Amino acid sequence: MIRFEKVSKAYPGQANAALDTVSVDVEKGEFVFLVGTSGSGKSTFLRLVLREYRPTAGRIYVGGKEINRLASWKVPRMRRQIGTVFQDFRLLNNKTVDENVAFALQVIGRSRSEIKKVVPETLEMVGLEGKGDRMPDELSGGEQQRVAIARAFVNRPQILICDEPTGNLDPTTSVGIMKLLDRINRTGTTVVMATHDAGIVDQMRKRVIELDHGRVIRDQAQGVYGFQH
Numbered sequence: 001m002i003r004f005e006k007v008s009k010a011y012p013g014q015a016n017a018a019l020d021t022v023s024v025d026v027e028k029g030e031f032v033f034l035v036g037t038s039g040s041g042k043s044t045f046l047r048l049v050l051r052e053y054r055p056t057a058g059r060i061y062v063g064g065k066e067i068n069r070l071a072s073w074k075v076p077r078m079r080r081q082i083g084t085v086f087q088d089f090r091l092l093n094n095k096t097v098d099e100n101v102a103f104a105l106q107v108i109g110r111s112r113s114e115i116k117k118v119v120p121e122t123l124e125m126v127g128l129e130g131k132g133d134r135m136p137d138e139l140s141g142g143e144q145q146r147v148a149i150a151r152a153f154v155n156r157p158q159i160l161i162c163d164e165p166t167g168n169l170d171p172t173t174s175v176g177i178m179k180l181l182d183r184i185n186r187t188g189t190t191v192v193m194a195t196h197d198a199g200i201v202d203q204m205r206k207r208v209i210e211l212d213h214g215r216v217i218r219d220q221a222q223g224v225y226g227f228q229h
């Protein structure tokens with residue numbers, strides 16, 4: 001589903017590459033944690049999958065297509081198969097919960113009748129039934145993140161990319177969010193999640209890819225956060 005072949009990325013004016021000859025293969029339906037100290041390249045990896053940047057060298061395939069060869073006008077369609085969830089939720093604060101989730105479908109041209117059906121279903125799935133009329137600032141952090149996940153998942157993308165989704169949440173709330181991401185993964189969605197949350201990584205026992213100075217230094221099935229050497 002996601003394949004990096006000897007991918008390097010150097011930002012302009014930076015002496016060291018943010019990613020250095022990274023080769024990784026993520027199969028459809030996998031759940032993968034990306035770990036590593038601050039600045040090790042996790043966000044750069046995720047942004048390359050979204051083609052927010054192009055690599056300096058190497059090839060990236062998403063859903064079998066080499067995304068760097070894709071014409072710019074095809075990029076929005078490619079991104080539709082990828083949902084994104086961030087640490088800071090990124091909700092539209094002047095819109096209700098319903099509107100936030102519906103918006104993701106409106107921009108891809110779904111019909112009003114479909115939106116009316118799918119939005120409540122998705123809110124129920126993330127545990128927010130009955131909260132569609134609330135504004136984001138009337139929700140807890142955990143609930144806001146559930147809205148963000150509903151919005152990311154509402155068009156049933158093949159891939160969910162999460163950049164520190166529990167970074168602003170307390171441990172108990174984080175466990176709830178991880179259960180939800182696990183459920184989404186079980187529907188067949190590939191999940192790639194960058195995190196500093198050792199407790200969660202150790203609990204979930206999923207594949208762990210560790211980056212250090214832009215290089216993959218560990219790729220472990222059913223891994224833990226900090227490997228005992």
Ligand SMILES: Nc1ncnc2c1ncn2[C@@H]1O[C@H](COP(=O)(O)OP(=O)(O)OP(=O)(O)O)[C@@H](O)[C@H]1O
Binds near residue numbers: 011012014018036
């Ligand atoms: N837009 C940019 N321009 C220049 N350098 C950048 C840019 N974005 C990231 N970098 C550099 O690339 C390297 C990797 O950064 P990246 O954000 O990918 O790390 P990270 O592992 O996600 O870190 P964190 O855990 O703090 O989010 C760092 O040295 C960073 O300073």
